[in-house]
Amino acid sequence: MRAGPARVAPALTYITRAAVCRLFGPFAIAGAAMSSPLLDPTSPAYKKARRQHLKSTRNRSKDIDEGWTPFRAAEKKYKARFPPPDLADVLDLALLDDGRAEEVEAGVWKGNTSALEFREIGLGDSETHDSSDRVRKRKAFALPRIPGLVILPSFVSHETQRELVRWALVDQARHPNETNLDTHYILPQDGLWNSYLRTCSQGIDDEIVQPRASSVESQTCTISEPSGPRQLISNTPASPSTYSSLSDTPKLPYSPSPTASPISTSDLVPKLRWANLGWFYHWGTKQYDFSKGQQEIGDVARAVCKEAVHNVNWADVYSGDDGEGWGDGGPDWETWTESYEPDAGIVNFYQTKDTLMGHVDRSEVCATSPLVSISLGNAAVFLIGGLTRDAPPVPILLRSGDVVIMSGPACRRAYHGIPRVLESTLPKHLRAIGGDEDWAPYAKYLSTTRINVNVRQVFPKGFDPGLDNTAVA
Ligand SMILES: O=C(O)CCC(=O)C(=O)O
Ligand SMILES: [Fe+2]
Structure with a gap:
């Protein structure tokens, strides 16, 4: 189940210098000094955060706290705005890489390399070259606590990160893909972002986007879906045996919000939460709607996903695996190099x-094949646990360029979520670069944003979904 970007009080991480030192170590003081407006306990904003914290905790009953599952308790811990969470238990693999020291130290937030047990696993093509032709050594790690989880820190080069950001905003968050905003607004035909870019480059007034509720076509819609958060809806896990009845379940269209009002493109851009990739997804039933056909997974994203899956040494990942839970055919990781083919996904904008x-992605018929997740922009705390919320999750700090692969029966359908996006962690290579005027609107948007490209394989190799190919766009 999932819900999504939930609204909370304005982002505040104001802490005293002593607390900064305790939480993040001495360097954090230097980082803190750089972003002092966020860290000044005498500021009105700091005081407001403290007031909000006291107000929201005043009536909290101990029983409620005790009723939380371990997953919920961890979410609460990292979500907290005041006092800000201690990241000492958060695995931060960027700290192992000298090449990322500047990136790590420019942000206030740091995790730890000894927070969790991990082991390095084999990675083919581990040496790559950056744009200045410097050699970059990439690594892959597995966590014994979550078999099938692979972390590839800084797998995506700086240039490809910028390319993926442009691709996500320019090409994906627009028709014919669906976004969270389409239900409620009549978006510009060439996409919200492209319209926004035009106003930036031409110095003209923002376009005003009209709500859909007033249009005639909205009268035919039958279920409602709020504009922002992805909803918590319990769904039947897809599998070869449930596929046929799930794909036949009616997928009713959504009704637009009656309260949405005309809004400028620059006010609407930060409300973008997700864009659909590949097969269309129906959030009401939490099933794919194959009747709508399929879009392409863009070449750059597809190439990153395939490169990651092809280069991981899966024998290392699954050494010692007991073969439990893989289903009738047994473990199939040996075939992934040939059979992995991403065909659906979502771009999340936070x-x-x-x-x-916390949620499980279980709408894909393929319950074990790799799900590849690419982080871009600001860093975040990622939690991943087990097959129920009762398994205590592990916290992992994901930074721009990191790739996570969720695979196999213990991980692909494990609960996971993002309780926290970490303010002020945008790396230098994504900030405004002097001389690159074109990048300026991206840098501005990214200063408060994290993007996640989450790519899946819906059908296992050899499975015949019985779809009419003419539906494929
Ligand atoms: O943002 C992330 O890293 C995770 C996103 C995710 O879990 C999803 O899209 O299902
Ligand atoms: Fe997910």
Whole structure:
């Protein structure tokens, strides 16, 4: 189940210098000094955060706290705005890489390399070259606590990160893909972002986007879906045996919000939460709607996903695996190099105040094949646990360029979520670069944003979904 970017009080991480030192170590003081407006206990904003914290905790009953599952308790811990969470238990693999020291130290937030047990696993093509032709050594790690989880820190080069950001905003968050905003607004035909870019480059007034509720076509819609958060809806896990009845379940269209009002493109851009990739997804039933056909997974994203899956040494990942839970055919990781083919996904856009609640991605018929997740922009705390919320999750700090692969029966359908996007962690290579005027609107948007490209394989190799190919766009 999932819900998504939940709205909380404005992002505040104001802490005293002593607390900064205790939480993040001595360097954090230097980082803190750089972003002092966020860290000044005498500021009105700091005082407001403290007041909000006291107000929201005043009536909290101990029983409620004790009723939380371990997953919920961890979410609460990292979501907290005041006092800000201690990241000492958060695995931060960027700290192992000298090449990322500047990136790590420019942000206030740091995790730890000894927070969790991990082991390095084999990675083919581990040496790559950056744009200045410097050699970059990439690594892959597995966590014994979550078999099938692979972390590839800084797997995506700086240039490809910028390319993916442009691709996500320019090409994906627009028709014919669906976004969270389409239900409620009549978006510009060439996409919200492209319209916004035009106003930036031409110095003209923002376009005003009209709400859909007033249009005639909205009268035919039958279920409602709020504009922002992805909803918590319990769904039947897809599998070869449930596929046929799930794909036949009626997928009713959504009704637009009656309260949405005309809004400028620059005010609407930060409300973008997700864009659909590949097969269309129906959020009401939490099933794919194959009747709508399929879009392409863009070449750059597809190439990153395939490169990651092809280069991980899966024998290392699954050494010692007992073969439990893989289903009738047994473990199939040996075939992934040939059989992995991404065909669906979502681009998540998080503002720094947004969260993604713990959920399981179980709408794909393929329950074990790799799900590849690419982080871009500001860093975040990612939680991943077990097959229920009762398994205590592990916290992992994901930074721009990191790739996570969720695979196999213990991980692919494990609860996971994003309780926290970490403010002020945008790396230098994504900030405004002197001389690159074109990048300026991206840098501005990214200063408060994290983007996640989450790519899946819906059908296992050899499975015949019985779809009419003419539906494929
Ligand atoms: O943002 C992330 O890293 C995770 C996103 C996710 O879990 C999802 O889209 O299902
Ligand atoms: Fe997910």
